[in-house]
Amino acid sequence: MSEANPFESLQEQIDDAASYVDAGEDVLNRLKHPERVLETNLSVEMDDGSVEVIKAFRSQFNGDRGPYKGGIRYHPGVTRDEVKALSGWMAYKCAVVDIPYGGGKGGIVIDPADFSESELERLTRSFATELRPFIGEDRDIPAPDVNTGRREMNWIKDTYETLENTTEPGVITGKSPSSGGSEGRVEATGRSTMLTAREAFDYLDKDLAGADVAVQGYGNAGWITAKLLHELGANVVAVSDSSGAIYREVGFNPVDVKNHKNETGSVVGYPEAEDEFSNEDLLTLDVDLLVPAALENAIDGDLAQDVSADVIAEAANGPLTPEADDVLAESDTYVFPDILANAGGVTVSYFEWVQNRQRFYWTEERVNEELERVITDAFDNLVETYEETGASNMRTAAYAVAIERVVDAYEEGGNWP
Numbered sequence: 199m200s201e202a203n204p205f206e207s208l209q210e211q212i213d214d215a216a217s218y219v220d221a222g223e224d225v226l227n228r229l230k231h232p233e234r235v236l237e238t239n240l241s242v243e244m245d246d247g248s249v250e251v252i253k254a255f256r257s258q259f260n261g262d263r264g265p266y267k268g269g270i271r272y273h274p275g276v277t278r279d280e281v282k283a284l285s286g287w288m289a290y291k292c293a294v295v296d297i298p299y300g301g302g303k304g305g306i307v308i309d310p311a312d313f314s315e316s317e318l319e320r321l322t323r324s325f326a327t328e329l330r331p332f333i334g335e336d337r338d339i340p341a342p343d344v345n346t347g348r349r350e351m352n353w354i355k356d357t358y359e360t361l362e363n364t365t366e367p368g369v370i371t372g373k374s375p376s377s378g379g380s381e382g383r384v385e386a387t388g389r390s391t392m393l394t395a396r397e398a399f400d401y402l403d404k405d406l407a408g409a410d411v412a413v414q415g416y417g418n419a420g421w422i423t424a425k426l427l428h429e430l431g432a433n434v435v436a437v438s439d440s441s442g443a444i445y446r447e448v449g450f451n452p453v454d455v456k457n458h459k460n461e462t463g464s465v466v467g468y469p470e471a472e473d474e475f476s477n478e479d480l481l482t483l484d485v486d487l488l489v490p491a492a493l494e495n496a497i498d499g500d501l502a503q504d505v506s507a508d509v510i511a512e513a514a515n516g517p518l519t520p521e522a523d524d525v526l527a528e529s530d531t532y533v534f535p536d537i538l539a540n541a542g543g544v545t546v547s548y549f550e551w552v553q554n555r556q557r558f559y560w561t562e563e564r565v566n567e568e569l570e571r572v573i574t575d576a577f578d579n580l581v582e583t584y585e586e587t588g589a590s591n592m593r594t595a596a597y598a599v600a601i602e603r604v605v606d607a608y609e610e611g612g613n614w615p
């Protein structure tokens with residue numbers, strides 16, 4: 199795994215797309231930096247009565263197209279630069295799928311496994327209290343990310359509403375349905391990765407039914423992608439989590455593997471596996487489709503030399519370094535970037551926010567239909583731009599689409615002193 203700084207990677211990705219966008223260097227420079235970053239030290243009481251000081255961030259990258267939007271992750275590897283990068287990726291992701299949001303991201307520097315549920319609740323409510331002046335359904339709308347989910351979103355909503363003495367479920371998305379969450383939100387990220395892979399195979403005249411698939415990471419995004427691809431007839435031959443990878447030539451039943459992980463804590467040790475190896479070995483398997491669904495920098499320039507997949511659909515944010523992109527652009531591997539392939543999460547967050555504001559709730563069927571329309575439209579737009587511009591890869595074409603939309607909104611609004 200590479201040590202590449204994700205914020206520098208983001209800036210490089212913008213530079214790569216610059217020549218395809220009709221905007222001056224000054225405007226593009228503006229799009230390479232967050233508007234503001236909150237860094238806060240939370241004092242949290244532990245169960246034994248001691249107080250721990252815990253660092254947390256929220257980056258508001260760009261608000262030209264709408265309220266800042268993006269998740270909050272709990273991970274020991276969270277840094278200021280990582281959060282800045284992730285907030286930028288959110289701004290461009292929302293623009294690629296054309297939903298009316300800017301980009302934001304937050305993170306708390308902890309390993310949640312070291313905390314009890316009540317400690318996590320106090321920590322989350324403390325962060326929500328710090329965030330209160332900066333968030334709101336028209337201002338900045340957090341959501342789940344790595345190691346956070348419905349439970350944390352419900353706490354943040356409750357803290358905000360209590361402090362504001364109001365009901366405003368649209369202040370945060372990814373809640374439980376009883377707290378105003380949307381049907382289909384939990385599956386949405388994996389669903390967009392499946393839809394992107396399906397459209398990609400169709401575009402490349404390849405068959406997804408019978409295709410061999412490897413999925414790195416078996417959290418929410420990875421396992422749902424595996425499940426939905428399996429339903430389309432693909433063979434999920436390898437999956438992994440932070441403990442390692444498992445392989446089976448005829449493919450796994452992703453639901454059974456998930457049950458095993460729920461029971462034992464890992465996919466490793468699943469009885470039907472024929473082989474076990476490292477995450478790096480999984481990433482270089484000779485498969486039709488590779489889905490990196492873990493963290494940033496999974497594939498760097500060196501590892502990319504050994505990647506043999508025909509197609510990569512990125513369920514994680516930032517899993518390939520710019521050097522890996524350069525290597526793969528010279529090979530026969532097509533990379534369908536994160537800002538499209540995992541955009542289902544924020545798209546269904548948008549649907550949740552719309553439902554919250556209207557206080558009118560949709561069926562899961564409607565959510566999935568609308569999501570399919572958004573992702574397939576964005577896919578068509580992306581390949582059209584890729585072909586028209588002759589960009590060296592799909593990521594650069596996606597950034598060209600996204601940057602153009604952000605620049606349009608900025609220029610139409612004008613620069614107000």
Ligand code: GLU
Nearest residue numbers: 268269341343543544547
């Ligand atoms: N954390 C997800 C992402 O990286 C979802 C963000 C959201 O729903 O706002 O896209």
